[in-house]
Amino acid sequence: MMKISTKLTLYFTITVFILEVFILFFLHESIVNSRIREEVNSIQSRGESHHDVLEDHYSRQTLEHIALMESKTDTTVVVTDNQMEPIIASDRILPEMEQIIDKTSLNSSFYPNSRILEDNYRKNDYIATVSSFHSDSQAGYIYMFKNTGSLRALISELNSHFLIAGVLSLILMVFIHFILSKLLTRPLVKMKTATEKISNGVFNVRLPRAGNDELGQLSSAIQKLSDDLETIKAERAEFLANISHELRTPLTYVQGYTTVARREGIAEQERTKYLQIIEEETETIVKLVENLFELAKLDENTFTISKESFELCPFLNRLYSKVNPAFLNKKMRLHVKCDTNRIIHADPIRLEQILLNLLDNARKYSLEETTVTLTAIPDSKNVTFTLVDEGFGIDQTSLPNIFNRLYRVEKSRTRELGGSGLGLSIVKELVEAHKGEITVRSTSGKGTTVQIHIPIKENAT
Ligand SMILES: Nc1ncnc2c1ncn2[C@@H]1O[C@H](COP(=O)(O)OP(=O)(O)OP(=O)(O)O)[C@@H](O)[C@H]1O
Ligand SMILES: [Mg+2]
The missing domain is CATH 3.30.565.10 (Histidine kinase-like ATPase, C-terminal domain)
Incomplete structure (x- = not known):
């Protein structure tokens, strides 16, 4: 048999655990997504400002200036011409970057505004945006790349935080639920012991007052039951003692006078007197027994x-x-x-x-x-x-x-x-x-x- 406190603990914990998993999952997703969005927005807006500068002042010097600026950051800029051939890059162009650039060249339509090329930080090493520029002397594309390594590190740190928080709160929950259900079931266990005692004929049980809720009411009902039973038991014992006393008195008379009446050589008149007393006492006994029977019927509600x-x-x-x-x-x-x-x-x-x-x-x-x-x-x-x-x-x-x-x-x-x-x-x-x-x-x-x-x-x- 599974204890009720164990059952309660189990049910509570499972319910809260499911809830917690849902909440943590959504919280985690929204934190990660907003972080990615921030990163993407930041490279996108930097790419746009490079685009503005290049459209107004396209020159070798400007290109170098842009490459220099980006080489100091953890993003990489690649400026290409119309044919996606790199003109300048702030860092070495890694194969994966090339792949991204090649992918866009397949779709040679012109990108009027900046566009997000890649934001899947899980699958790719880079998130990337592109925007086109169109100056008097040159048209082309500006690619911005950001390595997702630091993002991944951040996210894995976040994951471990969430994991620790989850596990800790689960342990805490089990503990709290265990205490709570123990508190809840303790009075029940006491009542169970009390009723067992009552059924064994021990009526002087003492249950602690347990507030005014359903449990408290049940507890006082059981207390009242045991008090009543105790009173009845005492009354019955007293009643039986009284009855035996009541019966003993006339029976003693009957016994005494029978002995006297049987004596030999006793006057007939005397004997009749004794027999009369015996008759009267017997009548008393009969009446008493009849009345007791009447009361017993009344008690049993059989009448x-x-x-x-x-x-x-x-x-x-x-x-x-x-x-x-x-x-x-x-x-x-x-x-x-x-x-x-x-x-x-x-x-x-x-x-x-x-x-x-x-x-x-x-x-x-x-x-x-x-x-x-x-x-x-x-x-x-x-x-x-x-x-x-x-x-x-x-x-x-x-x-x-x-x-x-x-x-x-x-x-x-x-x-x-x-x-x-x-x-x-x-x-x-x-x-x-x-x-x-x-x-x-x-x-x-x-x-x-x-x-x-x-x-x-x-x-x-
Ligand atoms: N009308 C009354 N006047 C004075 N005392 C009374 C009166 N009625 C009852 N009592 C007293 O109350 C007691 C209880 O009465 P109850 O009728 O229960 O018992 P009882 O008359 O003694 O016996 P039973 O009625 O069983 O033959 C009596 O013993 C008597 O002392
Ligand atoms: Mg009477």
């Missing part, structure tokens, strides 16, 4: 709420008939107020489960001779259930915790009443599954008010 349309007030009246005997048993009063009947769209079984749980709490955590009132007020979109009791109430420090699983305000008292602390957490999950809201207000010693809003429209999501 579905199946909504249907039904009438609100008859539903509440049926509920009233169901629970009122328990209230009467405890010498308590229960009022159900449903002034506005309406067809609502909800899951009747789940809604009943919610209200039964709340009514159960209101009854359990109240003294005799108190009143519990359940009011249902529908509006166009929601129904609001308000359940008011005159019971023990919940103190302000415990109030935020009552929806936690297995949480009970006063462990000893609620245990006597058979509570396991799961009712309200189930209620909350069910209300949320209906996309509803639940709020609890309570004053210690005065009573508790629980309010639930639930959407009742058919198309309400």
Whole structure:
């Protein structure tokens, strides 16, 4: 597998290298061309000035003067007559010069102005221009030659400069790209290690904050995931510890009373009492296990709420008939107020489960001779259930915790009443599954008010 940093380095470098080759090539060509142009222009204009002088003052002396002047420079002038026969030259006429002159003689047309004969510095040893002159006594041509040796030397020096610059910048580029891609991929590698750790069950990973770009966001998302998983892990451990504790207590009772009940010579009345306790404790265990199963289903999202349309007030009246005997048993009063009947769209079984749980709490955590009132007020979109009791109430420090699983305000008292602390957490999950809201207000010693809003429209999501 090729590392992503290596890949990035490679791609960057290849791209920039191609660009660099193009740029250097064009730069090189234009420098060389403008240099050649300069050289050609300079011999051409010198040839023209010789031409002017010769047309005005053609004489042997002038010719010699011109030859003398050019012999001091690195250019060579050759003056010929009409037949391309040299009259005078500033230097020895080398074979290649002769060749150039011969070539022009083949094309014997008259050159009115100066002309470039050769500017290909790569192929030829000379660049050359020609111009014709026409004085009273003589007509002919002035050839200017310049050796390309110095030009070539210059260009080869330029080439080596370009080569060094190219190679150096390539090395620098590879280095920079390598560093850059390392910087870019380092957080990725860290995240990879972190996710590997998470998948191995180690949730306390720490990723450095990596800015606010996509990488940074990914990094904080992974960080959040690991934090959440850690919280869940801790919660689960605590929950399991609590459950085993909750189960152990009734099971200890069952075990203890079974031993006592089996003793011989025990009064029948005693035995019945012990068996009754065993039965009650077993009921507690069954209820606890049922509730846990309910919660497990809620957690797994395997349960579905199946909504249907039904009438609100008859539903509440049926509920009233169901629970009122328990209230009467405890010498308590229960009022159900449903002034506005309406067809609502909800899951009747789940809604009943919610209200039964709340009514159960209101009854359990109240003294005799108190009143519990359940009011249902529908509006166009929601129904609001308000359940008011005159019971023990919940103190302000415990109030935020009552929806936690297995949480009970006063462990000893609620245990006597058979509570396991799961009712309200189930209620909350069910209300949320209906996309509803639940709020609890309570004053210690005065009573508790629980309010639930639930959407009742058919198309309400
Ligand atoms: N209406 C209320 N008045 C006073 N205290 C309440 C009331 N409702 C709930 N509580 C307190 O909140 C705790 C949590 O309630 P929850 O219904 O979740 O559990 P529970 O009633 O103890 O057990 P379960 O409902 O599972 O049988 C209760 O133990 C109780 O202390
Ligand atoms: Mg309860």
